[in-house]
Amino acid sequence: MTATAEAEPQVTRVGDIDFNDAVALLDRHALRLHRVADGAPIPGSYWGEPEAGIIASDVYVRNDTPVHSMLHEACHLIVLPPERRALVHTDATDSVPEEDATCYLQIVLAGQLPGVGSTQLMADMDAWGYTYRLGSTQAWFEQDAEDARAWLVERGLLGA
Template sequence: MILLQDRNLSDITLVLDRYGLELVQLASATEIPGSYWGESEAGLIGNRLYVRLDTPLHSLLHEACHFICMDEARRTGLNKDAGGDYDEENAVCYLQIVLADYLPRFDRKQMWADMDAWGYTFRLGSARAWFEGDAQDTHEWLMAHGLIDREGRPTWRCRY
């Protein structure tokens, strides 16, 4: 599993900046504010994404995609629990896979492996099987909300 310490934070910041997200790096062993899962998992409060160097990259992208996929009203009061429904959670998972391709030395294949290793569950048995064979409705949801284009590329906008 790829951790933030294994990558250049400035590359990650460039992607997050496009969405108005601020990356806040914390010292080792510091409790992560806004973390839904605790331990080393990323935390989200407003537009601030809290991480440590031992935070998994998939966790950072997952929480970032919650921010991107929720509507503006929920983003305004965001503190730890992104909420949302089943379709939005699927959109978050899909978009984090898409965004993985925009980070140097990381891509969707690594994201699929890290998601599977962490324990994301998909009815087809793996993140890749779901993404390639069972996520057309999620692709359409992301397009309908202006978050990806027809080819599946990010529009670099948050849901309005």
């Protein structure tokens, strides 16, 4: 999901954090993070700039890419088995369980990213326009995401 360029909300952007921290976090999941020049097209961006893009095991961002977008697209790749990951270009899945698992995991990984944290990421997701039936990302994460968590645990992507 993206906001229009004129009305983009204030959220944490890739340029606001230490890029090397993001590289290291994604590297732990066998992903490569690439910084695209300011104003240049972002390869593999489903929603268009400034949203992150994905192609196979590569995640593409600019300094103005929201951190939640970088993590969301990276998590789409993390939840896929390697043989499916290799085939990804721009659109990772149409599976609701995978989408839910991706949203959950991006919040967890934000907690491992210095300068961001899970609470900030959830606020950024709300500001950007993610919607959940309980009214906020945090309410969903804390009260309604058992299926997403179980999906991740079952696949060895989260501890029990």
